[in-house]
Amino acid sequence: MASKKWLLVAPVAGALGLGAGVGADKFLSAAGDAKQDLKPATTLPLTRVVLFNSGVGYFSRSGEVEGEARVDLTFPESDVNDLLKSMVLEDFGRGRISAVSYDSREPIARTLGSFAINLNNNPTFAGIIGQLRGERIEVAVSAAAVNQPGKLTGTIVGVEKQKVPAGTQTLDADVLNMWCAEGMRAIRMTDIQSLRFSNPVIESEFRRALEVLALSHDSQKKAVQLHFAGEGKRKVQVGYVIDAPIWKTSYRLLMNEKEKPYLQGWAMVENPTDEDWTGVKMALVSGRPISFKMDLYNPLYVERPTVEPELFASLRPVTYQGNFNGRGERGTGDNQQVFNFSTGLFGNQAAPRLPVPALGPLPLAFDAPMPPAGGKLGGLAGGVPTDGVPAFEKMKLAGVNDPAGEALRRKHAAGTAAELAQRLGAGSVGNAATAGALGDFFQYTIDHPVTLPRQKSALLPIVGKDIEGTRVSIYNAGVQAKHPLLGLRLKNTSGAHLNQGPITVFEGSTYAGDTRVLDVQPNEERLLSYAIDLGTEVDPKAGAGKQKITSIKAVKGIVTTTTKVTEETTYKAINRSQADRALLIEHPNRTSQQFKLVDTDKPTEDTPEVFRFALGLKAGETKSFTVKEERDDVSTIALTNGAEDQIRYFVSLSEASPALKQRLAEALTIKGGWDATARELAQVTADLQRFTIDQDRIRKNLRETPKESEVYATYLKKLSDQEKEIDALTAKQKGLVGDEFQARKKYEHFLANIND
Structure with a gap:
């Protein structure tokens, strides 16, 4: 087998230094051979399209070249970053990939800032003139200008604002200050009819800045040139991954009382490019590979610090990091999944053309709008041919060999598919896709070449099977x-993975309703x-x-x-x-x-x-x-010291054990003793309070009663007797306070240790 040489675009472009200012029409190869650009470009037609339901598509172009060849391609600017990230080139004969060039660009602000006249931020007339102080100019002045000749030649000194009369008011006006042969002149900018730079370099810089601005408006398409070097005729191929609309599915489910339900599935694909897809091989993959965008197209600049030389600094010690894994070799395994750029399919690294058993795709959210069908149901939109193949003829799983089942399917399809076509009002439609598992993904390979004009959409039949239901x-x-x-x-006996989508249900020849299904x-x-x-x-x-x-x-x-x-x-x-x-x-x-x-x-x-x-x-x-x-x-x-009602409730429950009831009853008894002490203490406290009030009354009476009276002596005796009783009650209260504290403590301790 002929040797195959392949090259990634991004490393080549970086190694060759294809920076800003290198156009596709002026590219020189790494060997310095400028003659190859003089040869007519070779066309590489689009031969394979693999669409994913994650918003990207893999596109492959292949064809024959002879000797030194150049292939010209154009891409929307929005796709250039994906192109630089994913493009892979292959040469299958005695040749090599010389280089790849593409229309690069500086950021427009940086490019404009590099000219002598900076046109960034839409500068005014006065702002442009202000950048050219010291340059000689020729100025044509309006005839209506007061005390100014028709033409002036001099050097720009600067632009200032001055107050100028305007009727009964004064306004700010831009004034050009020039150094002329006769001395300084001040000219209003509004009086200048034309201005010309005397320095041809400045005039050239101004023109170039304007050209850069004009070119920035026409940046929708970017040219890419592929250069192949070698001898003789040989096959070459280029593949890349760029943005693409997700492919969607919709189904028709025909139900009949005497037959199994018949499921017909369609894939909706769209060609949003400016190129017709003519006879391309197409595959539809159900899976969600991780994909991202990165800015590789715009030149990126990194700010570098300014370092002053260390004249007398000592040499610093250098440290080195050891090798992390010894040899640094990349491990490979028999089941490692890679994308084969030759076939546009996923496969095993050791045997890239063999499918790997499926683990199942990642379900997707259902919110994508469905495009209108490009033709009647049963016909194939977008120029995709149909040949009336029965429903089960084309729907074969990769690697399945079932002659008896195949014969039964052929026999059954002859009636069922024709009946379905008659009920749905269209010709017979069979499977136009082969379903197969690809690791964690599932793929439908369209069996017929697909022709789809630019900016068109198509319905492709992918399932046509009787299923169990x-x-x-x-x-x-x-x-x-x-x-x-x-x-x-429904039981998915179609043998294929059913991608999520809407289902239109028919009862016989009558519309019965709509439903929706996730991945099955x-x-x-x-x-x-x-x-x-x-x-x-x-x-x-x-x-x-x-x-x-x-x-x-x-x-x-x-x-x-x-x-x-x-x-x-x-x-x-x-x-x-x-x-x-x-x-x-x-x-x-x-x-x-x-x-x-x-x-x-x-x-x-x-x-x-x-x-x-x-x-x-x-x-x-x-x-x-x-x-x-x-x-x-x-x-x-x-249980706390205020839970008597709860305790009585638990005691009354039949579900409580006798031991627990006994312990709770003991708790109530202890609580009763505490309550009695508390009541006695409360009574003593009340008596003391009563004596205190009565003594206050007696003392007031003594102040108002003459000492010689008999009543005065009575009050004194009563006051003395009460003092003795108060002393006795105070002593008793002190003892009861201690008793009440001990009773409460005993009760709380008992509650805290109830177990059952």
């Missing part, structure tokens, strides 16, 4: 409170719903619910109560239609809320959101189905 009615109170939805339990792997089951089942009605009723305490435990004064909460929901369903119904009831899955099913049939399906229960309904039949759920609610209460 069971009719069901799906009820979810959160979706439709009264009626279930007509649906289908081969042999995976998925529910679809497409219409409201008006013939079936479901009435959900929630029960009253029950709560029952099941256990009471106490640990160090903390009582834990477990209460079993039971909830019931009864679904009453009636089938008023003339056909039997297989009803699927979706009940909320509240496992995260600690609910579990009890005394209920096991659900047919268990998803994170719902339980699905199957219920068969014959025509005219009414049935009820009850879902019972239980949950244990646990509550804790800390």
Whole structure:
């Protein structure tokens, strides 16, 4: 096999220094050979397109060249960064890739700033003149200017603003100061009709700056030249990844009472380029490779610090970092997945042309608008041919050898595909794609060359298969409170990965509704719903619910109560239609809320959101189905010195153990002793307060009563007696305070150590 030499664009461009100012029409190769640009350019037609549903596409061009050859390509400026990041060139014969050149550019602001006259930021007339102080100019002055000759020659001194009269007011005006033969002159800028630079270098710089501005307006297309050096005729190829619209899918599902559901899938591809796709090989990949953009096209400059020389500095010690992994070799494995730029497919690194078993694609969000179909259903839009191949003829999985199954499919397709075409009002459409697994991706390879004019879209048939499916009615109170939805339990027996997309459902030849499906792997089951089942009605009723305490435990004064909460929901369903119904009831899955099913049939399906229960309904039949759920609610209460009512409540519960009841009763007894001491203390305190008030009254009376009177002596005796009683009560109060403290402490300690 001829040797193959390939080259990445970005390293070549960097190594050869293809910087600003190197145009595609003036490129010199690394060997300095300028003659090759004189040869006519060779055309490399587009031969392969691989579209991803992640917003990028791989485009491959290939053809024959002879000897020294040049290939000219043009790209929108928005694609140049992706081109420099991903372009790969290959030479399959006795040749080599000489170099690649492209229209580079400086940032426009930097380029304009490099001229003697800086036109950045749209400078004014006065701003331009102000940049040229000291330059000689020729000025033609308006005839209406006062005290000014028609023409002046001199040197620019500067531009200033002066107050000039304007009727009854004064305004600021720009004035040009010139040094002329007769001396200084001041000329209003509004009086200048024309101005010419005497220095031809300045005039040339001004023209070049204006040309740069003009060229910056026409920067939509950029030229890229590929230079191949070698001998004789040989095949060359270039591949690159650039922005591309995601490809989308839509399906048609035909259902008939006596046959399996028939699924027809279409891929929608778009050609947004300015080039016709003529007879290209196309593949559609379902996957989300990581892709990003990087600015490689604009010259980037890094600010460097200014370092002064160290005349007397000592040499600093140098440190070196050791090798991290010894040899520094890149490991390879048998299952390493790489993108083969020769075939435009993913493959094994050791054997790039062999597919690798699939692990499954990453599901995508569904929000892309669908373009209008380019032709009638059954025909192929965008010039893609159809040859009436039966539905199962072209749909073969890579690597599958099933002669018996193939014969059965051919026989079955002869009737089914023709019947479908007749019902849908179009010609027979078979698979025009071969589906296959590519590691974590899934690919549809279009079996026929695709022709798609520029700025056009096309529908390409990728699936045409009978699949397994069971009719069901799906009820979810959160979706439709009264009626279930007509649906289908679909099993993907097409052998292909079904990319997400909308599905239009037909009942026989009648439109039945629309639905949507996410990515479905081969042999995976998925529910679809497409219409409201008006013939079936479901009435959900929630029960009253029950709560029952099941256990009471106490640990160090903390009582834990477990209460079993039971909830019931009864679904009453009636089938008023003339056909039997297989009803699927979706009940909320509240496992995260600690609910579990009890005394209920096991659900047919268990998803994170719902339980699905199957219920068969014959025509005219009414049935009820009850879902019972239980949950244990646990509550804790800390027994404190104010929890007598809670203690009495726990003692009254039959669920409390005798030992716990006994301990709680002892706690109430201790609390009773504490309460008695507290009451006695309160009584003594009240007596003391009463004596204090009475003594205040006696002292007031003594101040108003004559000392010689008999009453005065009585008051004195009573006051003396009360003092003795107060002393006794104060001593008793002191003792009761200590007793009350000990009783409270005993009670709290007892509560804190109750265990059962």
